[in-house]
Amino acid sequence: MDEIEPVPAPWQLKGTVYIVSFLSKAGQLPDHAYSPLERDSPYASPAGSGEHRGGIGQFQVIRYTESPVGAYDELIVCPGSFNYETEEDGRRKTKKNARISRIYVSQKYTCWNGRKNWNIPKHLARFEWDELDGGAKGVRVYPHDTTGDPSESRANNVPLFQARFTPMRWTPSFPLSLSWLRYVGIDASLVQPPLPAGEGSQGELPGTDRWCRIMPAQSTKLASLAWADLSQKNEQGELTSSVADENFWPGLGRWQLALQMEDAVIDFAEGAYWDAPKTKL
Numbered sequence: 001m002d003e004i005e006p007v008p009a010p011w012q013l014k015g016t017v018y019i020v021s022f023l024s025k026a027g028q029l030p031d032h033a034y035s036p037l038e039r040d041s042p043y044a045s046p047a048g049s050g051e052h053r054g055g056i057g058q059f060q061v062i063r064y065t066e067s068p069v070g071a072y073d074e075l076i077v078c079p080g081s082f083n084y085e086t087e088e089d090g091r092r093k094t095k096k097n098a099r100i101s102r103i104y105v106s107q108k109y110t111c112w113n114g115r116k117n118w119n120i121p122k123h124l125a126r127f128e129w130d131e132l133d134g135g136a137k138g139v140r141v142y143p144h145d146t147t148g149d150p151s152e153s154r155a156n157n158v159p160l161f162q163a164r165f166t167p168m169r170w171t172p173s174f175p176l177s178l179s180w181l182r183y184v185g186i187d188a189s190l191v192q193p194p195l196p197a198g199e200g201s202q203g204e205l206p207g208t209d210r211w212c213r214i215m216p217a218q219s220t221k222l223a224s225l226a227w228a229d230l231s232q233k234n235e236q237g238e239l240t241s242s243v244a245d246e247n248f249w250p251g252l253g254r255w256q257l258a259l260q261m262e263d264a265v266i267d268f269a270e271g272a273y274w275d276a277p278k279t280k281l
Contacts, residue, residue, distance in 0.1 A: 004112045004203060007068045009270040011117075015064035015071075017218060017261040018137075018165050020228045022252055024080035026054035030250055032160065032243045033079055033101045035145050037205070038121045041196035044101070049193035050083035053096055059248075061139055061163065062266075063129075069109035073127040075141045075161055077102040084191055084211070087277035097191035097213070104141055104160075108204040115205065118271050119192030119212040124204060126155040136166040146242055153201035158242045164229040165258055176223035176261065178216075189215045194276075212271040220264040228258035 029052055034044045042048030060076040082099045085092050104125035105111050114120040123145045130138035140159040144152040181188050192212045198205030231254045232241035239246060247254050 011268040013067040013266040018061045019259040020059045024054040024057035053081045055080040073106040075104045108202045111204040138164045151201040168225045173222045173224045177219035210273045214271040217267040220261040222262040226258040226260045228256045
């Protein structure tokens with residue numbers, strides 16, 4: 001088995017990004033918002049890691065063509081913001097930021113480094129892609145952590161997530177940088193709690209013991225609009241996903257507006273780290 005080498009931040013990556021945004025209701029997370037390892041740990045505990053506050057959430061599917069650890073695919077579930085506590089001048093303060101609750105990647109090197117560098121709760125999955133008519137893309141994600149095997153040694157035969165992205169016809173592409181959100185008062189930073197260690201068969205599931213704040217950057221000269229088909233059913237109308245929600249997330253309709261970022265540049269800087277507050281006030 002190839003040894004996993006640490007690749008510290010900063011990272012710059014390139015690829016195609018598909019983003020679906022949705023409104024997440026505070027405190028109403030489905031069971032599949034977390035992977036089993038994190039769900040059964042303080043990472044998902046409101047008492048240990050803060051209450052879910054909801055707001056604007058996102059699914060992202062990314063095909064990285066370049067990264068410091070090679071090409072890979074990724075599925076991100078970010079269900080909005082969470083409260084968390086910091087210690088400033090000897091007193092506790094409650095803040096709120098977005099958090100990735102569940103995420104899958106297609107190779108072990110980014111899995112280990114993403115967990116270690118930024119507390120991103122990555123797990124392995126197999127990604128299957130379809131090239132469809134009209135430039136559409138289909139994707140199915142088969143996790144390693146839904147088989148009941150704590151070593152996560154193989155992909156499940158049942159997908160957790162599937163989607164189809166179809167470009168809107170006759171709509172022009174345009175430049176876009178998500179860093180522009182700060183000019184309208186939106187803090188797009190992620191604040192991630194410490195991670196539990198897993199028993200991954202490839203040594204890909206390290207734990208961490210400090211909090212981490214990171215500001216990812218995504219930009220492209222070729223952003224465009226697309227339709228996302230989030231149906232988790234097959235052509236016979238049978239649910240094929242391991243989740244109970246027919247459009248993956250509670251309350252979501254089948255068809256969602258998506259943002260497609262081709263030839264995107266994604267930057268992950270070094271995070272800011274701190275220990276959990278020890279003061280009582």
